[in-house]
Amino acid sequence: MTSNQLLAGPETALPTLRGAVAGLPSYVPGRRGAGADVAALASNESHYDPLPAAVTAVAEAAGRMNRYPDMAAVELRERIARHLGVSLEEVAVGPGSVGVLQQIITGLCDAGDEVVFAWRSFEAYPILVELAGARPVRVPLDDAEGHDLDAMAAAVTDRTKVILLCTPSNPTGVPISHDHVEAFLDAVRSDVLVVIDEAYVEYADAGSGPDSLALYRRYPNVCVLRTFSKAYGLAGLRVGYAITTAAIAEGLRRTALPFAVSALAQQAAIASLDAGEEMAARVALVKQERARMAAELETQGWKLQPSQGNFVWIRADGDSLAMLVDAFDRADILVRAYPGDGVRITVAHHASNNRVLRVLAAHAASTTF
Incomplete structure (x- = not known):
């Protein structure tokens, strides 16, 4: 008998995953397709090339990729702080806003705590919560596809540690007004961290959503979460950030995976902030296309809520959803389907958007609304 057999015993046990991990659903990314004719509109990413300044910054930083990045991301945090009028100590960064959100939940939630x-x-919400051993509390959207803040306030218990407000909402695109968020904050305990997730804020029309920074300055339990993945076009580099109190921000830095934000990502983000006017021009084109698509879809008979993201949302379920997704597949257009709820379609270039409109027009012609 070998020493390994003696150590293992007659019935060898194998390592097993934690129960929370074994039961987790896998995050499903937007589908990818091969071929020049495929319109990949399932992921909410920018369909414009990276900003030239960001490409140049990455090329210059690439020559130093043998060195670890600045773990504290001081230069990037200073640039974000200057951009938003906050202090360096109030900024925490991570690998995309989802990475920062994981730091938030890890930093605030013990086993059995609740996140509303x-x-x-966003499908990563319950995954991150359950991974931390906390309990996700899902509150259904209201009839207008937006947050039901009264119901969310009623769902808060003594175990609630974090509340997530996604505005504009993913996947529906519906924002939460400033007044509604303010009233909600007045109703929620001050020891509950309210995260305003603004991944799509650059695409929102002025005044459609909350002035999150003003709310943060008034309510210390507010945390503003943003990303460079969407409007800034850095989805492939993974860099996002939070604005929160210095004490919470320090905790987020402690819970971060060491060196998670690469030097390339840090320099690209700085360059992108410096190229704000060019980014804004691209955002204006997306908003123009979003408005054009919404107007055309209304003419076709689709009942949509006005989206403030870089996408449109169509409510559908059952056979209707399956038929709609099949129609897009046959047209080589990849969209994001949410079983039982609907389909999200990213706004891309004019030609791709026209293809989407043709598919939806044909589907509407055979559908009774």
């Missing part, structure tokens, strides 16, 4: 959020929403 609207549903349907």
Whole structure:
């Protein structure tokens, strides 16, 4: 008998995953397709090339990729702080806003604590919560596809540690007004961290959503969460950030995976902030296309809520959803389907958007609304 057999015993046990991990659903990314004719509109990413300044910054930083990045991301945090009028100590960064959100939940939630959020929403929310051993509390959207803030306030218990407000909402695109968020904050305990997730804020029309920074300055339990993945076009580099109190921000830095934000990502983000006017011009084109698509879809008979993201949302379920997704597949257009709820379609270039409109027009012609 070998020493390994003696150590293992007659019935060898194998390592097993934690129960919370074994039961987790896998995050499903937007589908990818091969071929020049495929319109990949399932992921909410920018369909414009990276900003030239960001490309140049990455090329210059690439020559130093043998060195670890600045773990504290001081230069990037200073640039974000200057951009938003906050202090360096109030800024925490991570690998995308989802990475920062994981730091938030890890930093605030013990096993059995609760995180409240609207549903349907960003699919990573319940995964991150359950991974931390906390309990996700899903509150259904209201009839206008937005957050039901009264119901969310009623869902808060003594175990609630974090509330997530996604505005504009993913996947529906519906924002939460400033007044509604303010009233909600007045109703929620001050020891509950309210995270205003603004991944799509650059695409929102002025005044459609909350002035999150003003709310943060008034309510210390507010945390503003943003990303460079969407409007800034850095989805492939993974860099996001939070604005929160210095004490919470320090905790987020402690819970971060060491060196998670690469030097390339840090320099690209700085360059992108410096190229704000060019980014804004690209955002204006997306908003123009979003408005054009919404107007055309209304003419076709689709009942949509006005989206403030870089996407449109169509409510559908059952056979209707399956038929709609099949129609897009046959047209080589990849969209994001949410079983039982609907389909999200990213706004891309004019030609791709026209293809989407043709598919929806044909589907509407055969559908009774």
